Amino acid sequence: MKVVSRIGCSSLSGNGLCLGANEDHPLRTIKEVIFMAFRIGTASADITPSLSTNPYMAGYGSTDGGREATSSSPFEPLYARAILIWEDASPHIIISLDVLALPRSMHQRIRDRILGLAGWSSSDILIQATHTHNGPALIDTLHPFMAYGLADLGLVRSYSADLEDTIVNLAQEALDADETSVTFDYKVSTQNFSANRVGLPYTETAVPILVARRGNGTPAAVIFSYGCHPISAGLRTLFDGDFAAGACNYIENRNPDCFAMFIQGPAGDQDPGGVRSWELRDQHGDALGATVNSNMQSAGRALSGPLVTRYQEVQLPLDITPTAANLAAVRAAYVARLGNPNGQPQWYQRHAQVMIGRIDSNSFETAVPSPFQVWKFNGSPQLKIAMVGGELVSGYAAYFRNRNGGTNGIIVGGYANESCCYIPSNEFFPPSMPLGSYEGGWEPDFPGIAGGSMTVYGHLAHFKAGTNGVETTLINAMNSLLA
Numbered sequence: 011m012k013v014v015s016r017i018g019c020s021s022l023s024g025n026g027l028c029l030g031a032n033e034d035h036p037l038r039t040i041k042e043v044i045f046m047a048f049r050i051g052t053a054s055a056d057i058t059p060s061l062s063t064n065p066y067m068a069g070y071g072s073t074d075g076g077r078e079a080t081s082s083s084p085f086e087p088l089y090a091r092a093i094l095i096w097e098d099a100s101p102h103i104i105i106s107l108d109v110l111a112l113p114r115s116m117h118q119r120i121r122d123r124i125l126g127l128a129g130w131s132s133s134d135i136l137i138q139a140t141h142t143h144n145g146p147a148l149i150d151t152l153h154p155f156m157a158y159g160l161a162d163l164g165l166v167r168s169y170s171a172d173l174e175d176t177i178v179n180l181a182q183e184a185l186d187a188d189e190t191s192v193t194f195d196y197k198v199s200t201q202n203f204s205a206n207r208v209g210l211p212y213t214e215t216a217v218p219i220l221v222a223r224r225g226n227g228t229p230a231a232v233i234f235s236y237g238c239h240p241i242s243a244g245l246r247t248l249f250d251g252d253f254a255a256g257a258c259n260y261i262e263n264r265n266p267d268c269f270a271m272f273i274q275g276p277a278g279d280q281d282p283g284g285v286r287s288w289e290l291r292d293q294h295g296d297a298l299g300a301t302v303n304s305n306m307q308s309a310g311r312a313l314s315g316p317l318v319t320r321y322q323e324v325q326l327p328l329d330i331t332p333t334a335a336n337l338a339a340v341r342a343a344y345v346a347r348l349g350n351p352n353g354q355p356q357w358y359q360r361h362a363q364v365m366i367g368r369i370d371s372n373s374f375e376t377a378v379p380s381p382f383q384v385w386k387f388n389g390s391p392q393l394k395i396a397m398v399g400g401e402l403v404s405g406y407a408a409y410f411r412n413r414n415g416g417t418n419g420i421i422v423g424g425y426a427n428e429s430c431c432y433i434p435s436n437e438f439f440p441p442s443m444p445l446g447s448y449e450g451g452w453e454p455d456f457p458g459i460a461g462g463s464m465t466v467y468g469h470l471a472h473f474k475a476g477t478n479g480v481e482t483t484l485i486n487a488m489n490s491l492l493a
Contacts, residue, residue, distance in 0.1 A: 048194060048315065049096040050222050050231055051187030052269040055180050057108065057173060058088045058249050059146045064169035066160060068110040068152060069143025070245050071357040071466050074159030076147065077247065085243070085250035085288065086259065088145055090177055091271050093222075093231055094184035097315050102134040102385070103181055104233065106271050108251035109139050109173075111429030113150035114379070116174055121427070123178045128185055133321035136383055136397065137177070139425045141274050143241045144250045148173070151429055153468035156361045190230045192222040196393050197310030198417045199301050203294050204238035207281040208449065210437060212404040214238060214280050216417040217298065220313075220393075221306045229268040232261060234302045235421055237275025237404055242294045244286025253282070256295020261303050270302075274425045278403035278432050279449055311418075313387040320384045324487040325377040326433070329458075329474040332376060340470070341369045343456040352455050361465040374470045381427040384491040391419050394492055397426035398484070400433040401463075403449060406484065414492060431467035433484065439475035 059065070060082040067077045088108035095102045103124070112120075117137065124135050147154055149170045154160040199217045206213050214237030222231040240252035251258075254272040261270040284290045330340075344362040347354075368374040380399040387393040394414055398406075402424030414420040424433065431451065436442065438450030446454045446461060451472035453461030460471050473480035 047098075047191055048222070049189040049191050051094040051096070051184050051189050052231060053092045053180050053183035053187055054269075055090045055176050056087050057090050057176060058084050059169050063172070064146050064165045066147035066154075066158065066166055067247070067249070068145050068147040068158075069241075071355055072158050073356050076154075076158035076160045077245070079249055080247040083248075085144075085246070085248040086255055088142070088249055088251055089255070090180050091258075091269070092180045092184040093233065093269065093271055094187065095317065096189060097317050100134070101128050101130050101185060102317060102319060103136065103184060104271065104273070105137045105177060105180065106273060107137070107139050107177070108142050108255060109145045109148065110141055110143060111148070111151045111425065112137060112139050112427065113148055114428045114430065115150055116148065116170060117381075117428035120174055120177050123174075124181045127178075127182055131319065131321070133319035133383065136385070137427050138273055138397065138423070139429060140251060140254045140272055141240055141277065141401075141425050141429075142251045142254065143239075144243060144246050144248065144252065146249065152466045153364075156364055156468050157357055157466040159356060159360060190222075190224060192224060192230050194220060194222055194313040194387065195310040196220050196313055196387075196389070197305055199305045201236055201298055201301055203282050203284070203297060204236070204277075204280045205283050206279055206404065208279050208438075208443075208447070210279060210405060212279075212408050214275055214277070214404055214407070216275070217301050218417060218421045219302055219305050219310065220421075221310065223309060227309070229265060229306050231269040231271070232302060232306050233271045233273060235273040235275045235423060236298055237277045237407065237423075238280045238282055239277050240274075242282045242284070242286065243288055243291035246288070250291070252291055253294035253298060256292055257299035257302065260296055260299025264303055273421070273423055275423045276402045276404045276407035278401040278424060278434070280404055311389060313389040313393055315388060318386040320491045322382050322487060322491060323379050324382050324483065326380055326480050326483055327377050327474040327478070328375065328469065328471045330374070330376045330471045337369055340459055341366055343459045344369075347456060347459075358461075358465050361460065361468065364468065365460070365470050368470060378430045378469065378473075380430050380433065382487055382491055383426055384488075391415050394420040395423075396420060396488060396492060397423050398433060398488070399426050399428045400424055400430045401449070402433045403435055403438070405435045405437060406433070409485065410488065410492070413489070431469060432463045434473060434480065436475050436479065436481045
């Protein structure tokens with residue numbers, strides 16, 4: 011995995027808050043804030059595996075043995091991309107990865123190592139997966155055995171370790187890159203190929219566009235977002251970053267001195283319309299790229315420093331009563347599922363097998379940790395970027411936009427730092443959805459245990475709904491960070 015320097019100049023309480031270093035300067039004058047300069051450095055790395063390094067693909071549950079790529083030549087290469095934002099002597103970094111999800115164990119190791127590279131806070135480091143479904147399988151998430159039936163994980167482990175090194179080296183490359191003085195501006199456009207796949211009244215149309223612009227007005231870098239599962243190509247046997255990668259290529263091909271980065275939005279319940287194909291992938295990539303390319307040619311509203319950053323790990327509660335009697339009932343339900351009485355896919359039985367072992371060894375969790383992160387640019391109005399670890403459903407974006415000035419005031423996204431599972435709202439549980447929910451992680455056959463997406467993410471139960479459940483916990487924690 012070669013790292014290449016790129017362009018230029020290379021509810022309301024929360025605990026355990028970690029503030030960015032730039033919140034430590036309360037005595038800055040108004041004049042200093044207004045004329046504060048930003049600089050950027052960029053880097054990218056090809057992270058496409060070969061058949062000999064890791065042929066296994068992530069994104070869709072499979073029968074035993076998983077899905078394998080058929081060629082070391084991808085449809086288009088997978089990339090890790092980094093934009094390093096310097097504010098005076100304070101660095102902040104965004105890293106985007108063409109992978110399905112970054113597992114917790116990898117994220118924690120990568121974060122610790124990047125922290126040691128510079129004098130920054132954890133809140134200054136934002137890592138996100140684009141969530142392509144034709145990327146490489148990684149350790150832990152999706153769980154290689156439960157989701158894909160992979161027993162020999164040698165190649166998956168070695169590739170994952172290599173990817174960790176590549177991401178850390180990428181951050182160092184961005185820190186060392188030549189710096190371009192820039193201003194930031196922001197505008198919002200629209201796209202319409204996403205649809206709410208479960209019929210809820212939230213459809214993602216917003217395309218936030220954040221441009222780092224040189225003194226002569228030309229774009230040095232653009233960060234853009236859209237809330238949609240990147241599955242336009244469908245289930246394939248070639249590695250590819252789907253429409254997100256296509257949009258970045260579209261922009262960079264037309265602006266050779268501009269670095270493009272896609273940040274995934276609240277895509278948990280959003281799918282692209284149309285019949286899955288490589289042609290649809292290109293169509294959606296070109297459409298999104300053209301929207302961003304057209305809008306970034308003229309400046310949006312100006313943003314300034316100080317850039318305030320916050321990071322907090324939030325425990326999202328699972329619906330588990332850890333008494334001996336209840337655990338015995340849960341275990342019995344998983345034993346029944348082993349017999350596959352309802353003809354469910356193989357990953358349900360593999361999941362049941364692992365869950366029985368966790369109950370027997372008392373090694374299960376009662377909550378799921380999720381990193382929450384907020385960045386705030388000054389402006390009129392202020393621009394907030396709110397990111398959640400996991401597959402955030404779009405109803406949360408509607409809620410936070412309503413409280414923070416709409417799409418002009420806030421960018422909302424998921425899949426940040428580590429992807430723990432889907433993050434559903436109360437709408438994915440009874441009485442709103444009485445027949446089960448993939449995103450909600452439960453099935454009507456055994457509603458008291460994990461089902462749907464929780465079987466491939468490898469949790470014992472679905473989230474707790476209602477008062478003091480996942481929705482209340484998420485809203486209270488994020489509102490506290492945004493305040």
